Amino acid sequence: xxxxxxxxxxxxxxxxxxxxxxxxxxxxxxxxxxxxxxxxxxxxxxxxxxxxxxxxxxxxxxxxxxxxxxxxxxxxxxxxxxxxxxxxxxxxxxxxxxxxxxxxxxxxxxxxxxxxxxxxxxxxxxxxxxxxxxxxxxxxxxxxxxxxxxxxxxxxxxxxxxxxxxxxxxxxxxxxxxxxxxxxxxxxxxxxxxxxxxxxxxxxxxxxxxxxxxxxxxxxxxxxxxxxxxxxxxxxxxxxxxxxxxxxxxxxxxxxxxxxxxxxxxxxxxxxxxxxxxxxxxxxxxxxxxxxxxxxxxxxxxxxxxxxxxxxxxxxxxxxxxxxxxxxxxxxxxxxxxxxxxxxxxxxxxxxxxxxxxxx
Amino acid sequence: xxxxxxxxxxxxxxxxxxxxxxxxxxxxxxxxxxxxxxxxxxxxxxxxxxxxxxxxxxxxxxxxxxxxxxxxxxxxxxxxxxxxxxxxxxxxxxxxxxxxxxxxxxxxxxxxxxxxxxxxxxxxxxxxxxxxxxxxxxxxxxxxxxxxxxxxxxxxxxxxxxxxxxxxxxxxxxxxxxxxxxxxxxxxxxxxxxxxxxxxxxxxxxxxxxxxxxxxxxxxxxxxxxxxxxxxxxxxxxxxxxxxxxxxxxxxxxxxxxxxxxxxxxxxxxxxxxxxxxxxxxxxxxxxxxxxxxxxxxxxxxxxxxxxxxxxxxxxxxxxxxxxxxxxxxxxxxxxxxxxxxxxxxxxxxxxxxxxxxxxxxxxxxxxxxxxxxxxxxxxxxxxxxxxxxxxxxxxxxxxxxxxxxxxxxxxxxxxxxxxxxxxxxxxxxxxxxxxxxxxxxxxxxxxxxxxxxxxxxxxxxxxxxxxxxxxxxxxxxxxxxxxxxxxxxxxxxxxxxxxxxxxxxxxxxxxxxxxxxxxxxxxxxxxxxxxxxxxxxxxxxxxxxxxxxxxxxxxxxxxxxxxxxxxxxxxxxxxxxxxxxxxxxxxx
Numbered sequence: 001x002x003x004x005x006x007x008x009x010x011x012x013x014x015x016x017x018x019x020x021x022x023x024x025x026x027x028x029x030x031x032x033x034x035x036x037x038x039x040x041x042x043x044x045x046x047x048x049x050x051x052x053x054x055x056x057x058x059x060x061x062x063x064x065x066x067x068x069x070x071x072x073x074x075x076x077x078x079x080x081x082x083x084x085x086x087x088x089x090x091x092x093x094x095x096x097x098x099x100x101x102x103x104x105x106x107x108x109x110x111x112x113x114x115x116x117x118x119x120x121x122x123x124x125x126x127x128x129x130x131x132x133x134x135x136x137x138x139x140x141x142x143x144x145x146x147x148x149x150x151x152x153x154x155x156x157x158x159x160x161x162x163x164x165x166x167x168x169x170x171x172x173x174x175x176x177x178x179x180x181x182x183x184x185x186x187x188x189x190x191x192x193x194x195x196x197x198x199x200x201x202x203x204x205x206x207x208x209x210x211x212x213x214x215x216x217x218x219x220x221x222x223x224x225x226x227x228x229x230x231x232x233x234x235x236x237x238x239x240x241x242x243x244x245x246x247x248x249x250x251x252x253x254x255x256x257x258x259x260x261x262x263x264x265x266x267x268x269x270x271x272x273x274x275x276x277x278x279x280x281x282x283x284x285x286x287x288x289x290x291x292x293x294x295x296x297x298x299x300x301x302x303x304x305x306x307x308x309x310x311x312x313x314x315x316x317x318x319x320x321x322x323x324x325x326x327x328x329x330x331x332x333x334x335x336x337x338x339x340x341x342x343x344x345x346x347x348x349x350x351x352x353x354x355x356x357x358x359x360x
Numbered sequence: 361x362x363x364x365x366x367x368x369x370x371x372x373x374x375x376x377x378x379x380x381x382x383x384x385x386x387x388x389x390x391x392x393x394x395x396x397x398x399x400x401x402x403x404x405x406x407x408x409x410x411x412x413x414x415x416x417x418x419x420x421x422x423x424x425x426x427x428x429x430x431x432x433x434x435x436x437x438x439x440x441x442x443x444x445x446x447x448x449x450x451x452x453x454x455x456x457x458x459x460x461x462x463x464x465x466x467x468x469x470x471x472x473x474x475x476x477x478x479x480x481x482x483x484x485x486x487x488x489x490x491x492x493x494x495x496x497x498x499x500x501x502x503x504x505x506x507x508x509x510x511x512x513x514x515x516x517x518x519x520x521x522x523x524x525x526x527x528x529x530x531x532x533x534x535x536x537x538x539x540x541x542x543x544x545x546x547x548x549x550x551x552x553x554x555x556x557x558x559x560x561x562x563x564x565x566x567x568x569x570x571x572x573x574x575x576x577x578x579x580x581x582x583x584x585x586x587x588x589x590x591x592x593x594x595x596x597x598x599x600x601x602x603x604x605x606x607x608x609x610x611x612x613x614x615x616x617x618x619x620x621x622x623x624x625x626x627x628x629x630x631x632x633x634x635x636x637x638x639x640x641x642x643x644x645x646x647x648x649x650x651x652x653x654x655x656x657x658x659x660x661x662x663x664x665x666x667x668x669x670x671x672x673x674x675x676x677x678x679x680x681x682x683x684x685x686x687x688x689x690x691x692x693x694x695x696x697x698x699x700x701x702x703x704x705x706x707x708x709x710x711x712x713x714x715x716x717x718x719x720x721x722x723x724x725x726x727x728x729x730x731x732x733x734x735x736x737x738x739x740x741x742x743x744x745x746x747x748x749x750x751x752x753x754x755x756x757x758x759x760x761x762x763x764x765x766x767x768x769x770x771x772x773x774x775x776x777x778x779x780x781x782x783x784x785x786x787x788x789x790x791x792x793x794x795x796x797x798x799x800x801x802x803x804x805x806x807x808x809x810x811x812x813x814x815x816x817x818x819x820x821x822x823x824x825x826x827x828x829x830x831x832x833x834x835x836x837x838x839x840x841x842x843x844x845x846x847x848x849x850x851x852x853x854x855x856x857x858x859x860x861x862x863x864x865x866x867x868x869x870x871x872x873x874x875x876x877x878x879x880x881x882x883x884x885x886x887x888x889x890x891x892x893x894x895x896x897x898x899x900x901x902x903x904x905x906x907x908x909x910x911x912x913x914x915x916x917x918x919x920x921x922x923x924x925x926x927x928x929x930x931x932x933x934x935x936x937x938x939x940x941x942x943x944x945x946x947x948x949x
Contacts, residue, residue, distance in 0.1 A: 045907075067813075074794075080622065081801060082805060178605075179605070216600065229917065234503065234504060235510075251914075254703075348623070359606050
């Protein structure tokens with residue numbers, strides 16, 4: 001009997017070893033250490049078309065492996081937590097609201113990408129040290145449903161000040177500042193516009209004017225906004241939504257035939273500028289490959305592919321925007337901005353006061 | 361009551377006098393404990409490496425500052441009235457969701473266990489489908505029904521979004537199958553003759569049910585309630601989408617502190633609070649069911665089911681089917697409808713788009729067939745791991761470690777050990793996915809455990825959630841197996857392994873299939889941890905859906921719906937196949 005028990009246990013142990021071996025094999029099967037592979041760590045929205053990446057491989061000999069992990073905030077935080085054993089060579093996708101956190105934690109090693117001279121100076125927020133390379137910009141603005149305003153014979157709002165006017169009462173839906181990055185950007189825009197002392201008064205007026213807060217961009221844009229295709233289907237009831245300046249072109253991208261005018265527009269005086277950066281990770285295994293990839297990220301080829309892949313605008317001023325952007329997108333002459341250090345210092349406090357003002 | 365545990369001495373013990381007998385008992389007890397420990401070793405190691413270590417590491421990272429522990433943080437965080445509010449809401453909504461789910465799903469469990477009706481197998485697979493749906497997707501289906509402009513709104517002007525009711529109903533939607541499968545699995549195998557005997561002896565229908573069937577089912581009901589509670593206690597997506605920003609659970613708060621604010625100290629304190637709350641709950645659960653589990657008379661499930669008889673049974677069946685239709689089929693139907701509702705009327709536009717988008721490349725889009733393949737292979741690996749680990753654990757928990765005779769002290773110690781082990785296995789269900797995901801990231805990054813880039817990490821994380829289901833479904837059935845059957849086999853010369861194979865396995869085969877189905881469904885639908893560790897070139901279906909939903913444009917939204925519909929189909933087909941395997945084997949009974 002004893003020996004039988006031992007046999008049973010033996011079988012169990014063998015089974016467990018099998019699982020462990022499987023795990024070990026899986027581990028060694030990774031191609032991360034290959035010097036001909038360069039690994040790009042990014043957030044879930046990163047995308048590039050295959051021919052463009054293949055072209056990079058043809059030119060430099062490096063294959064690109066992409067690791068995506070969660071939304072922008074989660075991806076940056078993961079990169080910071082794992083910086084002693086980074087998951088790759090280059091990180092793309094830290095924006096100006098998170099830049100200070102990344103730099104203060106020593107996430108990046110300085111490298112001045114070739115072609116950086118074609119990127120406007122005002123985007124180079126780390127120009128002294130070149131730890132972070134600007135790759136793209138995107139504006140967070142209020143979008144409006146053209147049909148609604150036409151039907152109601154009302155001019156769509158154009159500025160932050162307009163949004164608190166009585167004719168726009170109960171029309172705007174925005175996102176929770178604590179959980180959504182467009183929500184946060186919109187709030188930062190109001191801080192930039194009305195100052196660290198004035199923004200709360202502005203939000204109190206927005207609240208009195210019936211602003212609706214939902215948790216995430218998907219709900220706001222795809223469920224509540226009456227102008228988007230998905231929102232129309234979901235019988236969205238809000239003709240104003242906090243979204244991206246690139247949302248109107250995205251709305252018509254798949255429409256056949258393309259309409260004269262997109263169904264949605266942008267209130268150009270309600271914008272906050274996001275700049276996304278990339279950098280060479282400290283402790284990168286393939287430094288040379290990483291540098292080549294950074295050069296590539298600001299090159300004209302990648303920059304011209306990017307708008308339709310990620311709905312952002314190129315940082316390189318030589319890169320031409322696709323026609324759908326120029327035709328249906330709006331020019332944002334003067335977006336709001338804030339210094340990354342100021343955001344890093346006050347962010348938590350601002351989110352807290354915003355929450356107690358709007359959600360209680 | 362009627363089903364009393366066997367108190368008779370097993371026939372294998374030869375009474376040679378009190379002294380010799382005590383010595384033999386002691387030896388048997390020691391042997392029992394030894395083999396129990398051996399069986400526990402593998403699951404224990406699994407949990408130590410893939411759960412305890414990562415979670416402890418991320419919590420320690422938060423609480424340690426410059427090499428010193430900062431326990432002062434605890435009071436600071438807990439003193440915050442906002443956190444108190446969150447904790448209270450988390451607890452009561454979970455309790456209410458659990459009660460509502462039990463109330464609506466227990467009749468369902470009965471109907472699925474005892475009645476034969478056409479389409480039963482398909483329906484049983486379909487009620488499990490919500491389980492695998494990403495919460496974002498199911499949430500938007502619920503909004504379409506309960507929200508503004510939804511069905512309720514149009515019919516009666518009732519809107520439930522941003523109310524607690526929407527949250528509770530969605531929790532029922534997601535967890536209905538937990539009750540139907542866990543309780544129904546045992547119910548189908550209970551011998552109906554016992555209840556019939558009680559009725560013959562004069563008990564009313566309700567009294568017979570309450571005094572015969574309910575006590576027998578209690579462990580399974582408690583197990584189901586526990587799992588539903590843990591799931592809703594850590595609810596995340598449902599709360600965000602249906603509750604709006606005014607409702608937050610601990611899980612939401614931990615996610616925010618970790619993933620958004622990188623405020624690890626606060627996240628660590630909250631994770632500890634969550635773990636403690638779950639531990640208290642597990643202790644209460646263990647305390648209430650400890651004396652209830654008993655040997656039952658199990659019979660072939662196929663023999664207990666019959667066509668409904670009489671108006672009462674037909675009414676019950678109709679009631680359950682209505683409830684399933686309204687709560688589960690309707691939201692699922694909305695998703696399917698939206699997946700076909702293209703820009704120019706109904707058609708398979710979005711399905712075609714999925715295919716063509718995959719053809720012209722990009723690192724974003726993955727061919728739907730490929731995502732299905734990924735999901736299936738991850739799911740199979742996770743199921744295999746969960747069944748091996750969970751099966752070993754359940755076996756260890758049922759082994760009788762000589763609870764009689766002279767070895768009482770040792771047995772009590774072993775009992776405590778077993779209960780602690782039992783609780784440990786449930787902990788992952790009550791732990792925040794972001795804590796586990798970030799814990800993986802900082803611990804499994806160096807040899808010998810450099811698994812961050814490995815495909816195995818995904819099934820491992822998914823198995824972590826699957827194991828509790830395997831243990832909870834198998835345990836009531838394994839414990840219900842009459843020990844005398846095993847002993848009789850031993851007396852007839854069978855080895856323990858053979859006795860297990862010939863006695864236990866056929867009896868628990870059904871439970872094993874149910875457990876495997878659960879583990880598979882859990883891994884198909886797991887999102888919270890997978891999103892952090894899935895490799896982008898091989899996303900699972902839920903990860904691909906979430907990526908599509910995060911982009912503007914009608915085509916992306918429609919493709920997300922189409923992919924969700926495919927996920928539902930894959931799940932339903934896989935579960936049906938599992939059920940087939942079970943019925944084919946039932947000849948062994």
